[in-house]
Amino acid sequence: MVPLLPTIHDPSALRRLDREQLKQLADEVRACVLHNVAKTGGHLSSNLGTVELTVALHHVFNTPEDRLVWDVGHQTYPHKILTGRRERMPSLRQLGGLSGFPQRGESEYDTFGTAHSSTSISAALGMAMAAKQKGEDRHAVAIIGDGALTAGMAFEALNNAGVYDCRLLVILNDNDMSISPPVGALNRYLAQLMSGNFYAAAKDVGKRMLRNAPPLFQLAKRLEEHAKGMVVPATLFEQFGFNYVGPIDGHDLDSLIPTLENIKHLPGPQFLHVVTKKGQGYKLAEADPVAYHGPGKFDPLIGLVKPATAPKTTFTQVFGQWLCDMAAKDQRLVGITPAMREGSGLVEFEQRFPERYYDVGIAEQHAVTFAAGLACEGLKPVVAIYSTFLQRAYDQLIHDVAIQNLPVVFALDRAGLVGADGATHAGAYDIPFVRCIPNMSMACPADEAECRQLLTTAYAQDHPVAVRYPRGAGVGTQPATTLEPLPFGKGEVRREGARIAILAFGTLLYPALAAGAALDATVVNMRWAKPLDTALLREMAATHEAIVTVEEGAVMGGAGSAVAEALNAAGITLPVLQLGLPDRFIEHGDPAKLLAGVGLDAPGIERAIAERFGKPAQIAVSAGKTRAGAL
Ligand SMILES: Cc1ncc(C[n+]2csc(CCOP(=O)(O)OP(=O)(O)O)c2C)c(N)n1
16 A cells, blocks of 8 residues: 555645545554654654544645644644644654644644643634634634543633634544543533443434535434434533534544534534544553553553663652651641642552542642632642643632632642743743742752652641642652651751852752852752741841852742842842743753753853853952942
């Protein structure tokens, strides 16, 4: 058989293929996804599940004129492969390479940038209404998973869309999985829609009647089915004002293509329920879609293997262990995750303390307010949430937790740069956005041992505290087995030097120590972005000629800003050099290279200090001048 994929440089070519050729093409796309993800790492299960749907969508719709809006966007590798980016797939998620998510700048087929979930219906509705307003005849299609549909935002959009006469199609890609098994009543409802005879009957009838059926005939037929009780009476989505079609088999092009062709001609908002399997076509991923949700590199013939030597303990694991230990000690502790059980390190906690474990779905806003409610009743909630996803729940943080001064602990994983997931997932803003909220505190552990200690300190407070820690492992310090706190709001001097004091917040303490050694500077582990250890700061200001702050977070409004504010408030005039993430989005790539790229590795910190204040010998000579010049 002659391969077809190399001949597809854009979707117009696949629109000319017949059904059998499309099936062959789908097989080739699936092989291409597997081949490439095995080499680069990335999202696998979800992409194997959307192959046929992607082929069918580009075949039936006139992309990019018709807009496809993928939710989360982690399932868009087949879409990338079919829209002129196949040859760049080996560069996926690497510095300068293809993004793992849709990006408007990457391709005209990527109509909307995503990576955080549940935005697709809102964005596609906006596009559909814009088309209507501008008198343009095109479709907008949102493709959303059953996990992403659990977010309030998706329902806000459904609620709004249902009352407009617009060319919006929402496709529910239902694989009965989020990253881990899905949770909640919606999941039960979708299971009901597919249960028993109904799904089989609908699938069968769908095949018989939807193929080449004119839209009116199809509608009449559906009404008849309703009357016969073959279709579930008015689905939830119909109540929202959508025309509901489905569920149909999302791996069967003979169902997908005629159904999409028919739906395309129906007026008003349409809802198509498609059933797919995560990991489809790769047995190992089908059997364990969680493990293959976002694997690293692997050999497709063997699958994932345990590394021969135990990898370094990650901050996530340190948190997971701490949570279990603290839960064993304190009956009041409850653990909350918005659909990130594995990523946030709660697998063991769920097993050991199921009655105190809450996966609330992809619902960060709800997670935070739910925690507030629990805290009102004297429980001790710990919200395990990625820094980037807490952005979703900012008002809840202020309005529901902080104003009421409720003792909720926020364990902020993935703080700082995250590497291959890129700008959408970077935990860059938490220090600025948390520290400006009254009643909130924020700890920045420098290593694993300190992470455990600061979690214990946070837990002991009677007000809300966030503890931020990065993705992966740190320098490898061994956490204690006990639950000992550190003093609240206090830092420590780690290296005594001369003239310059480097104040480090978080894991950049270690490169700061290396830079400090090279420059003979004092290095302080500040530990807390808020409250700031102002006594220690004053001492440093009194005994040094300049202050340097270092943090892996947005420099604007960050911990360095807190230091500058505190010095100003105290009337201390001293040069302050603030090092952190610059005022631009940092793309995907290897984390170490990204950090070096923004000057936050040891040589970068040393260079920045030397450039501003001179090398050690010069600093002594020109200290007075530097002070005057920098002010
Ligand atoms: C706001 C937000 N919270 C959490 C995540 C992390 N996340 C990425 S994919 C995913 C599961 C999505 O499930 P579903 O929509 O069913 O798609 P599937 O992976 O099953 O194809 C989650 C929770 C996210 N991307 N955005």
